[in-house]
Amino acid sequence: MPRRPHLTVAVLIPLALAGCGYGAVDVRPHEPEPGSADVCADLQDALPDTVDDAVRRDVEPSSEYVAAWGQPPIVLRCGVPMPASYRPDTQLFDVDGVGWLADEGEGGLFFTAVDREILVEVAVPDDYAPEANVLADLATAILDTVPERELR
Secondary structure (H helix, E strand, O other): OOOEOOHHHHHEEEOOOEOOEOOOEEEOOOOOOOOOHHHHHHHHHHOOOEEOOEEEEOEEOOOOOEEEEOOOOEEEEEEEOOOOOOOOOOOOEEEOOEEEEEEEEOOEEEEEEOOEOOEEEEEEEHHHOOOHHHHHHHHHHHHHHOOEOOOO
16 A cells, blocks of 8 residues: 655644644645535535544635644545545445545555545544544534545
8 A cells, every 4th residue: 555645744734832722734735626616615614623522723724625623633635636545446444424545644544535526535643543533523524515426
């Protein structure tokens, strides 16, 4: 399985702590897949304020395609391309009705909901093991806003 970049260097760069809370999460922008804007905006509105007891945080640059929670940050990106590791016979993890493909990264796992018309990726640092708790907290928002795709 190909390795993904280090979670804290390539995808997530937390800014300095601000006062008693955390600053915004600096997230490398991604080029959203065509046709994903409306679905990602709907998903953004439906996302929970907390996942696995981690509280939602602002992201920089602000984007309807990205959300973050906690410290170290859990980061969701909407409208991502199909991961290179996906194959039609790949075993997916079903968490509350969403089919997730897991890829290893240094410091955590990347999960991509590949059974959706618009793909959603969640980077989960090792601090949040078992990762299924994070995915379960996101399932309702994804099921309610991102249409299912038939996998082949």
